[in-house]
Amino acid sequence: MTPLTLTAGTTTKARRTAWVPTLVLILGALYCLIPIAWVVVAATKDRSELFSTFTFAPGGGFFQNLSDLTAYRDGIFWRWMANSAFYAGLGALLSAAVSAAGGYALGRYSFRGREAVFKMILAGVLVPSIVLAVPQYLLLSKLGMADSYGAMLLPSILSPYGVYLVRIYAAASVPAELMEAARMDGASEWRIFSRIAVPMMMPGLITVFLFQFVGIWNNFLLPYVMLADDEKFPITLGLYTLLAQGASQPALYTLVITGCLLAIVPLIGLFLVIQRFWSLDLMSGSVKA
Amino acid sequence: MSINRRQISRRTILAGAAALGLTGTLAACGGSDDKDSGESSGPVKLTYWSWAPNMEKVAAIWNKKNPDITVTVSKQASGGEIVSKLITAKKAGNAPDLIQVEYQSLPTLVSNDVLADITKYAGDTKSQFAEGLWGMVTLGTDALYAIPQDAGPLMFYYREDLFKKHGLTVPKTWTEFAETARAAKKAVPDAYLTTFSANDPGLFAGLSQQAGGKWWTVDPSGKWTVGIDDAATKQVAEFWGGLVQEGVIDNQPMYTPAWNNALNKGTHLAWVSAVWAPGVLVSSAPDTKGKWRMAPLPQWKSGENVTGSWGGSSTGVSTDSKHAEAAAKFATWLNTDPEALAALVKEVAIYPAATKGQSGDVLTTPEFFSNQADFYTTAGEIAATTAAAAWGPNVNTAYTTFQDAFGKASKAKKETQFDSALATMQSKTFGDMKKQGFEVTEA
Incomplete structure (x- = not known):
């Protein structure tokens, strides 16, 4: 009798406790998703509907907004999107490459000054990149590079956080024995790095790539300071110029909202695509190890 | 903004003094050198930072008529943002030739040595504007830092x-x-x-x-x-x-x-x-x-x-510009030429600062106020009574x-x-x- 009631008691208890975290998670999900739902719904409203109809009642102006946005200044919106893709794509790729080399070297080789270098990079993790935007601008304009594509790429290439992450990842995932074995077989250091270490570090590198990609895609201050020519603007800065048109001009809210919706689509797409490689590599990595 | 603001450089103080009418001598110490007289060979290329929508269409009219001076509009964020960006750009020597500036930002930009004195290129422009407006672009000195563009009585x-x-x-x-x-x-x-x-x-x-x-x-x-x-x-x-x-x-x-x-x-x-x-x-x-x-x-x-x-802006020439005269010429044309004023009203939807732009020939009653046919006649009368800021x-x-x-x-x-x-x-x-x-x- 007693054990029976006890088990019954514990099961209900277990069920009840499971509700709390679920509820918290649902609330958290709502908290994150409602703004996105708002953007999705608001993008369908035309100018007169935007502020007058119920918040989550979809309007009938999405395609009008889309064609207005495309027509705005001869389609400069798509140019901004392409710029963003270029800055974020190439910047993240280069950054992942630099992080791979730097992190691997710091994690797998012991050399004089290694800790000093690593500590400087750690300190770099603590400095927010926003603080660096103005000094970077002044330095790059001394080199005559301000307001160029290079001015946006160069500061994005070195990511202290990426180097840090790859160092930790390399130390954990590339066994020293394996490197020794490769050396015995006569492989050069470059070959060990490119053929053995990089594939083993791939999940870590993809993480660095994603972080950098999202970081550059969403970056506002660096392009704001660095770029003067609106043909080179990324999407963040471009949409901002639509909002701030001076007191006497109504802000182009409908265009900005539609633009924001379109601007997050590539990010969502990227996550969906890369997620597959992510888990795949994690698994294959663990099997090999 | 705060980054620039904290610096108390000699130049800031000097340029502040330059705003007070000592311009001729002091502005030269401020680091700007008048490199040209506009007579340079070959076509001149000017960049113009503006936030007003469709400004590039007005510039296109100028470009068609003046093949030797090409103006490229680069659209920027408005108001306070453009000011901090300009001061940063000026520190690096990259300020554009022409700048759209709100009246209340003029003293800030002058004291940061961003705006050039264009008195010598302006001619009799003064007569085209109401006194209150003109006072805002001269800052009450003998210098001239911008040409008024739009007004907001x-x-x-x-x-x-x-x-x-x-x-x-x-x-x-x-x-x-x-x-x-x-x-x-x-x-x-x-x-x-x-x-x-x-x-x-x-x-x-x-x-x-x-x-x-x-x-x-x-x-x-x-x-x-x-x-x-x-x-x-x-x-x-x-x-x-x-x-x-x-x-x-x-x-x-x-x-x-x-x-x-x-x-x-x-x-x-x-x-x-x-x-x-x-x-x-x-x-x-x-x-x-x-x-x-x-x-x-x-x-x-x-x-x-x-x-x-409330609001209103002007067109200034930066001290970094290598073609100050050409830039001043464009700024004057943009804000006083009848064709330019008409285009500003039509494309950019501003209320022109120039007195003749307010007369009603170029301004047609806003559709939203179709019940008040004399909207701009009344507006013109009110504009004339604007107190100096x-x-x-x-x-x-x-x-x-x-x-x-x-x-x-x-x-x-x-x-x-x-x-x-x-x-x-x-x-x-x-x-x-x-x-x-x-x-x-x-x-």
Whole structure:
């Protein structure tokens, strides 16, 4: 009798406790998703509907907004999107490459000054990149590079956080024995790095790539300071110029909202695509190890 | 902004002095060298930072007529943002040739040595503008830092239909305005005549200009006086604070979805705004087309005829420009040539600063005000009565403090707090100028 009631008691208890975290998670999900739902719904409203109809009642102006946005200044919106893709794509790729080399070297080789270098990079993790935007601008304009594509790429290439992450990842995932074995077989250091270490570090590198990609895609201050020519603007800065048109001009809210919706689509797409490689590599990595 | 602001360089102080009429000699020390006389060989390429929509279409007209001077418009964010960006660009020597500048930002840019003195290229441009406007681009000196582009004289907009329905009178003085506000509240308990917006220091500045407030003044020796809490401004702050405390004027900020809704639904019966209001109403209150009417701003003394301004901008030439003369030529053409003015009105939808641009040949009654055929004739008469504004080198500080201090005061709905908010604005602005290295006293 007693054990029976006890088990019954514990099961209900277990069920009840499971509700709390679920509820918290649902609330958290709502908290994150409602703004996105708002953007999705608001993008369908035309100018007169935007502020007058119920918040989550979809309007009938999405395609009008889309064609207005495309027509705005001869389609400069798509140019901004392409710029963003270029800055974020190439910047993240280069950054992942630099992080791979730097992190691997710091994690797998012991050399004089290694800790000093690593500590400087750690300190770099603590400095927010926003603080660096103005000094970077002044330095790059001394080199005559301000307001160029290079001015946006160069500061994005070195990511202290990426180097840090790859160092930790390399130390954990590339066994020293394996490197020794490769050396015995006569492989050069470059070959060990490119053929053995990089594939083993791939999940870590993809993480660095994603972080950098999202970081550059969403970056506002660096392009704001660095770029003067609106043909080179990324999407963040471009949409901002639509909002701030001076007191006497109504802000182009409908265009900005539609633009924001379109601007997050590539990010969502990227996550969906890369997620597959992510888990795949994690698994294959663990099997090999 | 704060990064630049903290630097008290010799140049800042010198350039500050340059704003006071010592320009000729001192501006040269400021690091700018007049490299050319515009007679350089080959076509000149100019860049123009502007935030106004469709400005590139106006520049295209110029480019077609002047193949030797090509102007490229680069669209930037407006207002305060363009100022901080310009100061940073100037530090690196990358400022564009031509710049759109709000009137209140001119002293800031001049004291940071961003704007060149273009007196020698301007010719008789002065005669084309109202005196009050011209004073804003010369900063009261012999120098000329920009050509006025658009003006924003303050006016009183009201819902003609609702005023008629509730038997409200259009106020001619501020005393009548208060009475109308009370009557409106009585007639429609859930509505307000209008709101006091702590988000819009520009409007408050305009209202205090009308009352005769002089926030910044400078004497020929280069000494600034900050008088934000002068008697005139105090009168304005207490007036609005009193009405907010009484509950007959709303305390919510403008330019929010809620405010749009209030205008559209008619729970705000009026709006103290500038000549550009029709453009805002089109998108904020689309259902009220043809129901508004514009009247002169209420006066402090009956029989007087003064207004302030809200917004408006000018075209300046930067000290980094290697083609100052060509740039000044374009700036003058843009803001005084009849064809350019017509294009500015049509494409950019501004209210031109040039007197002949206000005459009504180029301006057609806004569609939203089709019931008021003489809209721009009346506007022109009001514009002529605009009081001169007195801007200083740290308008940003004053504006930010306004938003903080008056935000709290209007939330609390206490008239006394409006008073202390003004005192805060004064002391913060004064303190900031002192810290920047200006010679400054309090009024």
